[in-house]
Amino acid sequence: xxxxxxxxxxxxxxxxxxxxxxxxxxxxxxxxxxxxxxxxxxxxxxxxxxxxxxxxxxxxxxxxxxxxxxxxxxxxxxxxxxxxxxxxxxxxxxxxxxxxxxxxxxxxxxxxxxxxxxxxxxxxxxxxxxxxxxxxxxxxxxxxxxxxxxxxxxxxxxxxxxxxxxxxxxxxxxxxxxxxxxxxxxxxxxxxxxxxxxxxxxxxxxxxxxxxxxxxxxxxxxxxxxxxxxxxxxxxxxxxxxxxxxxxxxxxxxxxxxxxxxxxxxxxxxxxxxxxxxxxxxxxxxxxxxxxxxxxxxxxxxxxxxxxxx
Amino acid sequence: xxxxxxxxxxxxxxxxxxxxxxxxxxxxxxxxxxxxxxxxxxxxxxxxxxxxxxxxxxxxxxxxxxxxxxxxxxxxxxxxxxxxxxxxxxxxxxxxxxxxxxxxxxxxxxxxxxxxxxxxxxxxxxxxxxxxxxxxxxxxxxxxxxxxxxxxxxxxxxxxxxxxxxxxxxxxxxxxxxxxxxxxxxxxxxxxxxxxxxxxxxxxxxxxxxxxxxxxxxxxxxxxxxxxxxxxxxxxxxxxxxxxxxxxxxxxxxxxxxxxxxxxxxxxxxxxxxxxxxxxxxxxxxxxxxxxxxxxxxxxxxxxxxxxxx
Numbered sequence: 173x174x175x176x177x178x179x180x181x182x183x184x185x186x187x188x189x190x191x192x193x194x195x196x197x198x199x200x201x202x203x204x205x206x207x208x209x210x211x212x213x214x215x216x217x218x219x220x221x222x223x224x225x226x227x228x229x230x231x232x233x234x235x236x237x238x239x240x241x242x243x244x245x246x247x248x249x250x251x252x253x254x255x256x257x258x259x260x261x262x263x264x265x266x267x268x269x270x271x272x273x274x275x276x277x278x279x280x281x282x283x284x285x286x287x288x289x290x291x292x293x294x295x296x297x298x299x300x301x302x303x304x305x306x307x308x309x310x311x312x313x314x315x316x317x318x319x320x321x322x323x324x325x326x327x328x329x330x331x332x333x334x335x336x337x338x339x340x341x342x343x344x345x346x347x348x349x350x351x352x353x354x355x356x357x358x359x360x361x362x363x364x365x366x367x368x369x370x371x372x373x374x375x376x377x378x379x380x381x382x383x384x385x386x387x388x389x390x391x392x393x394x395x396x397x398x399x400x401x402x403x404x405x406x407x408x409x410x411x412x413x414x415x416x417x418x419x420x421x422x423x424x425x426x427x428x429x430x431x432x433x434x435x436x437x438x439x440x441x442x443x444x445x446x447x448x449x450x451x452x453x454x455x456x457x458x459x460x461x462x463x464x465x466x467x468x469x470x471x472x473x474x475x476x477x478x479x480x481x482x
Numbered sequence: 483x484x485x486x487x488x489x490x491x492x493x494x495x496x497x498x499x500x501x502x503x504x505x506x507x508x509x510x511x512x513x514x515x516x517x518x519x520x521x522x523x524x525x526x527x528x529x530x531x532x533x534x535x536x537x538x539x540x541x542x543x544x545x546x547x548x549x550x551x552x553x554x555x556x557x558x559x560x561x562x563x564x565x566x567x568x569x570x571x572x573x574x575x576x577x578x579x580x581x582x583x584x585x586x587x588x589x590x591x592x593x594x595x596x597x598x599x600x601x602x603x604x605x606x607x608x609x610x611x612x613x614x615x616x617x618x619x620x621x622x623x624x625x626x627x628x629x630x631x632x633x634x635x636x637x638x639x640x641x642x643x644x645x646x647x648x649x650x651x652x653x654x655x656x657x658x659x660x661x662x663x664x665x666x667x668x669x670x671x672x673x674x675x676x677x678x679x680x681x682x683x684x685x686x687x688x689x690x691x692x693x694x695x696x697x698x699x700x701x702x703x704x705x706x707x708x709x710x711x712x713x714x715x716x717x718x719x720x721x722x723x724x725x726x727x728x729x730x731x732x733x734x735x736x737x738x739x740x741x742x743x744x745x746x747x748x749x750x751x752x753x754x755x756x757x758x759x760x761x762x763x764x765x766x767x768x769x770x771x772x773x774x775x776x777x778x779x780x781x782x783x784x785x786x787x788x789x790x791x792x
Contacts, residue, residue: 318629321629323628328733330733333730337726340649341649413661420642421643423637453658454639455554456555459639
């Protein structure tokens with residue numbers, strides 16, 4: 173038996189077939205073309221699934237279930253998108269619309285939660301009881317696994333971890349609040365600070381870059397560029413305090429870091445492992461492990477394909 | 483059948499008998515006299531339990547189980563106090579030491595968690611799936627119930643909710659961090675700010691008070707005292723942002739407020755219900771209810787007496 177994982181993104185719909193060993197054995201994608209009628213998008217998703225099965229010599233009979241990871245607020249029980257900022261879907265019955273194309277159980281999950289679930293079941297979270305994943309990208313996303321189960325809150329809207337206060341009253345966040353964790357710990361925040369400071373340090377590699385990305389700052393820090401080192405240290409200091417707060421609050425086994433900034437790997441983890449414990453208040457010190465997420469770009473398809481587990 | 487709840491505090495050991503209807507039908511206490519040998523304290527606890535049963539015409543046969551709420555880091559499974567700041571108990575086998583006095587199952591819980599559990603099972607949290615209690619006292623304590631179960635983290639040290647950052651780098655917290663929620667939302671923080679400001683506003687009722695407590699500030703705010711109103715508004719603003727962060731993160735059904743500051747009741751809840759939603763980032767707005775804790779001083783005994791449930 174295989175399962176099908178679908179990653180519905182703002183740009184592409186990606187789908188993959190996952191075998192019982194947990195390997196993606198085939199994949200395909202089609203453009204989302206966001207903005208067109210929902211039913212057209214879902215028809216393309218259905219066609220993509222049928223094509224993927226046909227071209228890989230599978231039939232519906234081989235499929236255990238289908239999982240869909242989608243952005244926004246979802247209702248897993250009803251199988252609907254409750255509210256989706258980017259795709260502008262409101263109360264849309266996503267699983268019912270896919271059902272005519274594949275007559276198997278369909279599970280639905282928020283994309284950030286799905287990625288965390290993949291990391292928990294197949295990645296660096298394996299065997300943990302309580303596991304939290306932070307995605308340090310354009311925003312700061314997250315997923316929480318507690319007692320071995322994906323936690324999505326009382327209203328399926330949980331784990332907006334990026335919108336907990338870090339410095340209330342501080343930097344303006346995309347959500348309208350001031351001082352959210354996201355306003356300090358996202359790639360966007362690192363880039364904002366770099367642009368702000370670079371104008372005063374024209375000799376920095378950052379000021380000389382054509383486009384400033386999180387990687388520009390990290391590469392500069394690695395090379396010992398003074399501004400790069402300072403920006404990265406400040407970033408680590410902020411992130412360390414946010415992570416310590418999560419540890420003090422929820423005491424998980426593992427916190428995993430994914431997303432663009434986490435691509436820095438040990439260059440980020442090593443100073444974090446020094447800084448975070450300074451802010452952990454437990455008498456026995458810090459027992460939570462900080463790890464790099466391992467699933468990378470496969471997390472969306474893989475997590476969706478695992479939504480029927482556990 | 484009855485259950486016995488024991489509240490081991492720094493000043494007193496309080497014990498109560500709780501009937502099947504969930505009522506405390508008898509209670510007694512004895513001074514803890516912290517600092518003396520542990521075994522003496524536990525002997526007094528055992529004697530207290532035996533006396534309470536005898537004087538109320540019960541025998542061991544009538545007892546279903548005993549629950550103990552104690553401060554510090556506990557290991558429920560091993561029945562030990564792992565580390566206790568105030569009583570200076572380290573790796574002490576608390577349940578084994580009580581067992582000779584009462585031959586029934588003994589459960590152990592952290593005092594803040596026990597109070598939250600009481601509030602969940604018998605108080606304002608009844609029927610909720612996910613419930614968080616904040617205790618706004620000398621510090622900011624808390625307890626988390628997720629999926630109907632008390633959540634204490636992977637290492638039994640979870641829910642130090644007061645030591646999540648609110649304004650990282652800000653006011654010094656008792657834990658050594660700067661800018662913890664506790665450093666803004668505890669009674670201690672409110673009193674610190676009142677003392678700091680009162681010297682500049684000698685005409686304020688707060689400046690004229692002999693002793694400044696949280697109640698002094700709240701009473702002044704209620705009376706329209708300018709400094710009192712300002713201090714209380716600032717307190718509400720800080721607390722609202724902290725609460726909204728918890729909602730964004732964990733999306734519970736209910737957040738309950740207990741402890742000294744929460745004695746202000748609707749005077750605190752009413753402005754919070756206005757301020758918190760401004761910082762909640764979910765597209766559908768705030769679905770979590772904010773309530774006052776109902777159990778008051780009985781929470782310790784009652785929660786301990788309920789530790790064997792659920």
